[in-house]
Amino acid sequence: MLFDRVLIANRGEIAVRIARTLRGLGITSVAVHTPSDAAARHVREADVALQVPSYLDGEAIVGAALESGAQAVHPGYGFLAENAGFARRCSAAGLVFVGPPAEAIEAMGDKIRAKATVSAAGVPVVPGGAEPGDVLAEWRDFPALIKPSAGGGGKGMVLVRSAAELPDALESARRTARAAFGDGTLLIERYVENPRHIEIQILADAHGDVVHLGERECSLQRRHQKIIEEAPSPFVTPETRARMGAAAVEAARAVGYVGAGTVEFIVDGTTGAHHFMEMNTRLQVEHPVTELVTGLDLVALQLRVAAGEPLPFGQPDVRLDGHAVEARVYAEDPARGFLPTGGRVLLLREPGDQGSAATGQTVVRVDSGLVEGGVVGSEFDPMLSKVVVRAPDRAAALRALDRALARTAVLGVVTNIPFLRALAAHPAVRAGELDTGLVERVLPGLLPAVEAPQEVLAAAALVFHAMPQGDDPWQVTDGWRLGERAWTTWRLQSRDGVHAIQVRGLPEESAEVRIGDETVPARIRRDGAGLAVTLGGRGEHYLCVRHADTLWLGRDGASWTFTRHLIGDPGDRPGAAAAGDGVVRSPMPGTVLLVKAQVGDRVSEGQPLVIVEAMKMEHTVTAPRDGVLSELPAQAGRPVDMDAVLAVVTAEEA
Known part of the structure; x- marks a missing residue:
């Protein structure tokens, strides 16, 4: 029998996504939140919400679950999802932990122990060594990859190409491991050049049945962080899928696994040989692509397995239909070295869920934790949402992803959407010629230009020209005078400098803008919360919002900011000192x-x-x-x- 009430021990897009399935099953959802997250979207969409000091405070979360009357706790991913102690604390309090047994979490959470366990079960592993001992300091098989033993998600991983780099790399990896996971133990492995990162989704029930749901291609990464994922892989053949799937099932059986989990492999892009990397004992960020090609709801299956039900299907029943691609939208600025950003979401536009795989339509799905007016701070992971599409074939899926990203706007926070569109359109990506080093090799060609295009500058000047400048009639900027209207010069400050743009006329009726040496007719009209700007007969749709003295202008997933630059201003941004x-x-x-x-x-x-x-x-x-x-x-x-x-x-x- 399924649960009546489930507490979600997480936040952001995954908490919203879990609540959606709970709602569909008629189960009451209980959210937890920190004081700074009280107005977050996952709180608004839950049936009940309770405050806790931290998402890492297991005692407080268990207390909230008991107070709310929840029967089970779903940890999502991150935070306490792979914390064996938290799983045990839930069980001790009479709560069902929607995840694997604590013993399986411990076995696979320690990468050193995990490799030994699956190797004994006959699963191929990458050659390497681990602490304790002097194996790391004495390692001489380069290139090599250092990893936190207790880690995941690429955090703390450092690529080392020579013995000279090793001491600093060990120091950095150990510091990150201690900060992120509370454990500085490291391991080292031979680095496979130009590998593909392919993972297998598995499901196991408490009755001894284990199945796999095919693979996900996760090779598009930057600094070991996944960016775009897809299912199925364009590289994997049915024979390879069967071999890797069988290995993943054996890895799960080796630790008595129950629930949803992912076995990650490094695959040689030339020979196809696969090696076990690690097992994630939780739901993965990229699980939606598997859901869209299998037609299964992994969260619903997690809940049923946790409630003691057997899997409702066997391995022969699993079918992969169509192709799905997911892009992760981050609060980061690719033009500034992918530095994290933040701010208040002043205007939000996301493509709504649409389409049906059952009828062969293209499916668009957005898993998002964003809400208009919400603040994106620096205390949590920078991932804001995931844009996911499914189409009959891979080429159609990539085209659909580009369209969906172009319809996404987050004004007030700089995001990586232009970078995602450029990556998805790259010829190597379109051809399926992927490896984990591809993004770094082609990165310069994917970065958005810092300079605002001339038509964007013109649109910004037109918007400023249309805005009231005060109550004094002498401040009206329509340029009226006897004869013809005068030009008004707008000096706009953007991240790449100061620009002088000339406008004259009334933007709502008829105006002109000088773009370089060209004078073009221009017009602006309101279009919902956005503005439709026409320049020289070309229809260009912009979303626009003004906050304090800053104008945010967005189009096709990209955004720019402008402020008025008055005569006498220094002309430099605060951080642009030479x-x-x-x-x-x-x-x-x-x-x-x-x-x-x-x-x-x-x-x-x-x-x-x-x-x-x-x-x-x-x-x-x-x-x-x-x-x-x-x-x-x-x-x-x-x-x-x-x-x-x-x-x-x-x-x-x-």
């Missing part, structure tokens, strides 16, 4: 993790000074020139805003 002035500023909002120098130290250009952490990412800020560290406002453990001064390096002669 390297020659010696001022070191924070490239993102976050927390100072480590200060690596002291006032009075002689430093050289490029020397690491401060490490800033935001959204579980580290960024090393370096000295902009040779000199002496004369000021050091940065302090470890203290929060900093974007463009805050961290240090000042003064030339020695000064």
Whole structure:
């Protein structure tokens, strides 16, 4: 018998997604939230909501579950999803943990133990070594990959290509492992050049049945973080799928697995040989692509298995129909080295769920934790939503993904949507010629331009021209005078500098804009919450919102910001000081993790000074020139805003 009430021990898009299935099953959903998350979307969409100090406070979450009358706890992914102690605490309190047994979590959560366990079951593994012992310091088989034993999601993984790089790499990986997982134990493996990252979704019940649901291709990664995933893989043949699926099933059986889980493999893109990497004892971020090609609801199946029901189908019943692709929308700025961003969501447009696989239609699905007016901060992971599509074939799916991303707008927060569109359109991606190093190799061609296109500048100037400038009739900018109307010059500040754009006339009726040497007719009209701007006979649709002195302009998934630049303004953004002035500023909002120098130290250009952490990412800020560290406002453990001064390096002669 299924549960009546389930607590969701998570937040964001996965909490919203779990609540959707609970609603469909007629089960009451209970959300938990921290004080800063009280107005979050997952709280609004749950039937009941209770406050906890932290999403990592297992005692408080168990207490909330008991207080709410929940019978089970679904952990989603991240936070406590792979915490064996939390699973045991739930069981001790009489709650069902919607996940595998604690013993299976422990066996697969420790990568060292996991490799030994599956190897004994006959599953091929990548050659490597692990702590305790001196194997890491003495390793000489390069290139190699260092991993936190207790980790997941690519956090703390460091690629090392020589013995000279090893000491610093071990220090960085161990620091990240301790901060992210509370365990600094590391392992090292031979790095497979140009590999494909392919994973197998498995399901197991408490009655001894285990099935796999085919594979997902997860090779499009940057710094070991997945970006775009798809199912099935364009590389895997039915024979390879059967072999990898059987290996995944054996890996699950080896630890007495129950529930939904994923076995990840590194696959040689030339020979097709596969090696076990790790098992994720939880739902995966990319599970929707499997759902769309199998027609199964993995969360519903998790709940049924947790309630003691047997799997309702066997391996011969599993069918993969069509092709699905998922893109992860992050609060990050690709043009600034993918630094985390944040801010208030001033205007939100997401393509609604549509289509039906049963009728052969293209399916669009958005799993999102965003809400208009909500604040994206730096304390949580930067993933905001997932745009997922399913079509009859891979080429159609990629085209549908591009259209869906173009219809997504998050004004107020810089996102990676233009980068996602460029990646999905890359010829190698279209051809299915993927490996985990592809994104880094072609990265320069995928980054959006910092400079705003001329037509975007013109549209921004037209919007400013149309906005009331005050109650004084002499402030009206329509350029009226005897004879013909005068031109009004708008000086707009954007991230790439100051631009002078000339506009005249009334934008709602008839206006003109000078774009370079060309004068084009222009018109603006309201279109819901957005603005439709016509330039020179070309229809261009823009979404527009103004917050304080900043204008956000969005189109086709991209966004730009502009402010008015008045005569006499300095013309530089706060963080755009030249390297020659010696001022070191924070490239993102976050927390100072480590200060690596002291006032009075002689430093050289490029020397690491401060490490800033935001959204579980580290960024090393370096000295902009040779000199002496004369000021050091940065302090470890203290929060900093974007463009805050961290240090000042003064030339020695000064």
